Structure formats: structure tokens, C-alpha cells
Amino acid sequence: MMEKTKKNMLEKKGWKVGTTTEFLGLSSEEARYIELKLALSEHLKKQRMKQKITQEQLAKMMSSSQSRVAKMETGDPTVSLDLLVRSLLTLGASEKDLAKVIAAVN
Amino acid sequence: MMEKTKKNMLEKKGWKVGTTTEFLGLSSEEARYIELKLALSEHLKKQRMKQKITQEQLAKMMSSSQSRVAKMETGDPTVSLDLLVRSLLTLGASEKDLAKVIAAVN
DNA sequence: TGATGATATGTCATAAATGACATAGGATGG
């Protein structure tokens, strides 16, 4: 469950989150959507490191840039789910892998 | 597994897919990414209908428009994963629900 | 110390996605 400090942390990162009350209510779609992205974000970083690949290399594999990969991994709000998923697929993730990460969010 | 006719169908819908050989090879990331979107797309339509909600109503719930919901459900290539996922969350899908749909893709 | 490699942050022009609107197509009842 998300607490107030998490909301602050997210806003510091640049996320535009709704009111605190709404935010603290039983997970709005918005909050859950953000949590989903962050979960994929973390997983991406772990997977990339596990494979001993640099951001630069991953960027090249998917025709992106190092800076964008960095943003993906730091949970920058300008990064889309699309890009996160494509990154994971590029790293060899299976549909089941993705599903596992997503199912673990809450 | 995707066959040639599927590639044609996708291109008719407006998807820009790579070469046939690449496409028919063991699922490129691109193809898998597209299949993922289509799976969510279909699930969205099913869920919305199951709940007896019109595209117009769903659109209002998520501050979108009927035409965009239609595009989501018909697999229009201009629709993002983000929007598909947010739609499903709006319809009350749980993370496990999403995971299930994704895990079933192949 | 500083040099080197990796990651983070800021900015920007371009590309892509979005909501909105108009309108077409389709089904169902009257």
C-alpha cells in the first residue's frame, strides 16, 4: 500500500498525482497505473544489470538513447509503458515474465 | 504463432510491420509487442461488453472519447499500451487480471 | 589525485498519441 511519503517521493520525481485523500484511498486507477510503471522500471534495471549490459548497449539494441534508458530506470514520468515493455522484450523477457512482474504489483 | 495472413491483416489495419521473413521468424520483439496490444485490446472489448457499458460511457469514465475507445478495441496502431492499461484499470481490472491476459499471449 | 566508464539530469526539436469532432455503418425495434 502507498503511504504519504511515497506520494511526496513521486512528486519529487515529477509525477503529477491527485489529492492526498484521493491518493490514499483504495488505490485509484491513476496510482495503480503509476505503480505498474515503477514495477516494470525496477524490473528493467535488475534485468539489465543481471545481464551485464550497459544502458548504452541496451539503448543501441532498441534504437533509443542512453539518457532515455536512464529515465526508464529512474521512473521518469515521461516514459511510456510502451517503451518499458519494449525494453523488457528486447532483454528477452517472456510474456510470463511480464505477467509475473505485473501480478506482483499492489 | 503468427502466420502470413496475420501480417496482412495487421498491415491492413495500419500497422507497420517489418519484412515477412523477420516477421515469421521466432517472434521478434516488435511482433510480440503488437500481439500484446491486440490481446489487451480484445480483452478490453470483452470486459466492457460484459459490464454492459457503452464506449461512450467508458470514454467518459476515463476522460477520453468514444472514437478513441473504438480505436482501442479495433486494434488501431495509434493506441498506446498506456491507454489500454488505463482503460482496463478503469473497468476494474486487477493486476492479476492484466497478468493473466499478458501471460496468455504467444 | 585524476582518469575512465557508467549513470543521471536537463533541454529541445521532432514524432507520435490524444481528445474531439464529423460522419459513416450497422443493428434493433416500431
Added chain:
DNA sequence: CCATCCTATGTCATTTATGACATATCATCA
């Protein structure tokens, strides 16, 4: 037949995401 309701398709101005670049921060090691 034709209203009425719903869905699909096309288009477009605006918003948002993207790759690219510069530069900053950080860690490791000689």
C-alpha cells in the same frame, strides 16, 4: 421504411513522448 442507439473510420489541432545532445554525478582503480 426510418428513428434511435451503438460502433467504426477519418481528420486535425494540441499534447505528450522520444531520441539526441550536453553536461553533471558517481564509482572504481591506478
